[in-house]
Amino acid sequence: MAIVGNFGSLFRLFADVAGRQLVSPLRTGRLARLRALRPVSTPPALLFSPARLMAGDPGRARAYYSGEWQLAGHTIAVGADGPFARADVPDAWQRQLERFVWLADFQAANSDLAAAQARFLVEDYLARPLFATRNGRNVGIAAERVLQWLMSAPLLFRGAESRFASQLGRGFVRHARWLRRAVAPAPEPLDRLRGRAALLALALCLSDGRKRLDRAQKTFLAELDSQLLADGGHASRDPSALPVILDDLLLLRQAYGHLGRAPPKPINEAIERLFVLLRFFDMGEGRLARFNGGGWVNPDWVQALLAEDATAGQPAGLAAASHYLRLAAGDCVLLADVGGPPRLAFSGHAHAGALSFEMSAEGDPLVVNCGAARDPASTVFGLSRVSAAHSTLTIGDRSSVQFARAGGLLEWAGRPLIGPLNVSIEREGPHRAIMTHDGYTAPFGVIHERSLILAPDGRSLAGIDRLTSTGRRPGLQIDAPVTLRFHLHPAVEAWPSRDGSLILATNGGRRWRFVVDGHHAELTDSLYLGRTGDPLATRQIEIALSEVTAPLAVEWGFVYEN
Structure with missing residues (x-):
């Protein structure tokens, strides 16, 4: 697991990141901005506006009217000069503002007042220096903004003067100019994919787009192929990337249909695979499992996307390319991470959660991982990535994989995970699996094995965690404490029984009992990174073992009680 063993991969990552860093100032800096802002002689007309799949909230639009802007968990009072005039606001709030996702709320209000207010805000933004704001060089935010404007066009044009069409057309052209230069050096892979999607959407929806369509389509398909796995997962192994990609692809499919053209085969195939895997990660009622940097995703959005799936096929028990296991029986669903780190270029936000799992019953979350912080600069971002923040076994204070350290150069790459970490899985029927990983072989000389057995009626989960020596010498002393953790969702109430x-009582009122054979389990404090990415207090089940000798076996279980 040493960095030396990954020198070739790290060198290629360094070269890629360094190349993007060298090129970025040239393609996104002052000169690039001036090129994007040069005059637009004939603004293009908008030929098609894709339908929005996820409706907004008219109640939030009414709050915006009154000057209360709640974005990314922060509420900011906004005066008559508008939200873009505010400078002293949290970064997360500013990012959400510049994405323009809140236009969906005005669109849901569906009134002349909502149209006038939304149009005023778009005009106000376009009148300010483009690409010079706090997030001006963020490709993902610029791409989201373009797509939101396209979907909101029917509302924006409602009651508008003719000059507004020219204003918006110029805005589209200038964003397209900037994105064409800025996408390639963007540091985040998903931002690059979304930037390519926005350029293809503009080529499909604008009157002058035909001349750029072939190139926009070619570059988008190449990016899609490089980032999407064979089973529909994203190369980062982050489940929360799936609805983002699927939403963009469904938007593009609409635009191709308006032109009377079938989407390219890779787009249709990607949509089919994404539907299957999105359903795979659904823990119930649209709540996605959270692994490898996956933050909170609106369950209503997930359900709206799945409603577009005409086949509604049932998910398989194993996502082989993404390396996740799904056990489901009755109303109980369990998802487990049975893979190693993603490719280095995609592992800047990945987690050390080998063999961890999440579990829900009747749609109510029971066992979870701690989640993911949205802001890489936050103090809990790094903490959420370590193995101890996951429902799995740890030895000492080590994670199952290493976080690469090499000064500032690797900080550009987001502290990627490095291996090798060999993970294997053996399924024994639809409700049983045995998984192993070698993340603790180098430091401690042991293999971690976890067996999971879900009852056919979903009323119990039995587990065994084993540590076995990789050498021939029996009775290997492990020179560090061993801890099993099962993090509980904040909505779960927990208390010890006399025996x-x-x-454990879920939000829906169902009770479960946790038992462990021959060891003591106690409730300790934990954190859960919820909807906004800020830490919430919760509890965890902890089995702490000291003076451990391999082989070791710890048997535990969750049992439903009426």
Whole structure:
């Protein structure tokens, strides 16, 4: 697991990141901005506006009218000069503002007042220096903004003067000019994919787009192929990337249909695979499992996307390319991480969660991982990535994989995970699996094995965690404490029973009992990164073992109680 063993991969990552860093100032800096802002002699007309799949909230639009702007968990009072005039606001709030996702709320209000207010805000933004704001060089935000304007066009044009069409057309052209230069050096892979999607959408929806369509389509398909796995997963192994990509692809499919053209075969195939995998990660009622940097995703959005799936096929038990396991029975669903780190270029936000799992019953979350912080600069971002923040076994204070350290150069790459970490899985029927990983072989000489057995009626989960020596010498002393953790969702109430077991009550009122054979389990404090990415207090089940000798086996279980 040493960095030396990954020198070739790290060198290629360094070269890629350094190349983007060298090129970025040339393609996104002052000169690039001036090129993008040069005059637009004939603004293009908008030929098609894709339909929005996820409706907004008219109640939030009414709050915006009154000057209360709640974005990314922060509420900011906005005066008559508008939200873009505010400078002293949190970064997360500013990013959400510049994405223009809140236009969906005005669109849901569907009134002349909403149209006038939304149009005023777009005009106000276009009148300011483009690409010079706090997030001016963020490709993902610029791409989102373009797509939001396209979907909101029917509302924006409602009651508008003719000059507004020219204003918006110029805005589209200038964003396209900037994105064509800025996408390639963008540091985040998903931002690059979304930037290519926005350029293809503009080529499909604008009157002057035909001349750029072939190139926009070619570059988008190449980016899609480089980032999408064979089973529909994203190369980062982050489930929260799936609805973002699927939404963009469905938008593009609409635009191709308006032109009377079938989308390219890779787009249709990607849509089919994404539907299957999105359903795979659905823990119930649209709540996605959270692994490898996956933050909170609106369940209503997930359900709206799945409603577009005409086949509604049932997910398989194993996502082989993405390396996740799904066990489902009755109303119980369990998702487990059975893979190593993603490719280095995609692992800047990945987590050390090998063999961790999440579990829900009747749509109510029970066992979770701690989630992911949205802001890489936050103090909990790094903490959320370590193995101890996941429902799995740890030895000492080590994670199952390493976080690469090499000064500032790797900080550009987001502290990627490095291996090798060999993970294997053996399925024994639809409700049982045995998984292993070698993340603790180099430092401690052991293999971690986890067996999971879900009852056919979904009323119990039995587990065994084993540590076995990789050498021939029996009775290997492990020179560090061993800890099993099962993080509980904040909505779960937990308390100890007189017999030493633990009682857990879900948000829906169902009770489960946690038992462990021959060891003591206690409830300790934990954190959960919820909807806004800010930490919430919660509890965890902890089995702490000291003076451990391999082989070791810890048997535990969750049992439903009426």
